[in-house]
Amino acid sequence: MEKKKLAHVAIIMDGNGRWAKSKHLPRVMGHHAGVRAVERTVRAAKDLDIPYISLYAFSTENWKRPKGEVLGLMGLFRYYMNSKLNELCREKTRMRFAGDLAALPEDIRQILRRAEEKTEQYEERQLIICLNYGGRKEIIDAINKITAQNPQSPVTEEMLRENLYLPDVPDPDLIIRTSGELRLSNFWLWQSSYSEYYFTDKYWPDFNKEDLEEAVKDYYERERRYGKA
Numbered sequence: 001m002e003k004k005k006l007a008h009v010a011i012i013m014d015g016n017g018r019w020a021k022s023k024h025l026p027r028v029m030g031h032h033a034g035v036r037a038v039e040r041t042v043r044a045a046k047d048l049d050i051p052y053i054s055l056y057a058f059s060t061e062n063w064k065r066p067k068g069e070v071l072g073l074m075g076l077f078r079y080y081m082n083s084k085l086n087e088l089c090r091e092k093t094r095m096r097f098a099g100d101l102a103a104l105p106e107d108i109r110q111i112l113r114r115a116e117e118k119t120e121q122y123e124e125r126q127l128i129i130c131l132n133y134g135g136r137k138e139i140i141d142a143i144n145k146i147t148a149q150n151p152q153s154p155v156t157e158e159m160l161r162e163n164l165y166l167p168d169v170p171d172p173d174l175i176i177r178t179s180g181e182l183r184l185s186n187f188w189l190w191q192s193s194y195s196e197y198y199f200t201d202k203y204w205p206d207f208n209k210e211d212l213e214e215a216v217k218d219y220y221e222r223e224r225r226y227g228k229a
Ligand code: FPP
Pocket: 013, 014, 015, 016, 017, 018, 019, 031, 032, 034, 035, 038, 055, 056, 057, 058, 062, 073, 076, 077, 080, 129, 179, 204
């Protein structure tokens, strides 16, 4: 039985709004509590020695949310990046971002660039935040880049991979989604071909270290065959 070491855990952090509603709070309070769950999960991933953790923070579809909620989320990204950068440096965690970053407000892009530059020398672990990310857009962007450079030759898998947002990041071994929804929602479309999935009914703000441990344990109990018999 093949038990591939868990290199990359990707998380669809869902249920912030329902968590807030269940407590008669405004939706944005669910996102605030979601940031605390992010902090717990990043620490837990370090303790569990998981080298890559990626978080689906804002999708290309999330712009359709009410303006106040989008502004609230942008404010939380600013807060998180500004307040956590020193801690991530102390813990030697490289920060990276995946998505169509050009469409984000200029001050956020500057914060992201600074975080990437300040942490780019760390090799032990990476925290990847997917911002204005959409799997379909990532694939289309890659194809457009390839065809602009090589208009005549057919596109190969290798060429496509090399033109993804973060080509060197290993595909996610495990994708966790919280809040009981059983969908991929345009996350890591190309990279998830052989990922294992783990679903929990817990809302994201309630997700904790034990939940991550449970998901990892479940992963190691599975058999991965990659299409072989
Ligand atoms: C989905 O819950 C969550 C989001 C669209 C935003 C995720 C953002 C955070 C957890 C906060 C900041 C993150 C970082 C990395 C600093 P939902 O609002 O769709 O919940 P619902 O389905 O219950 O309405």
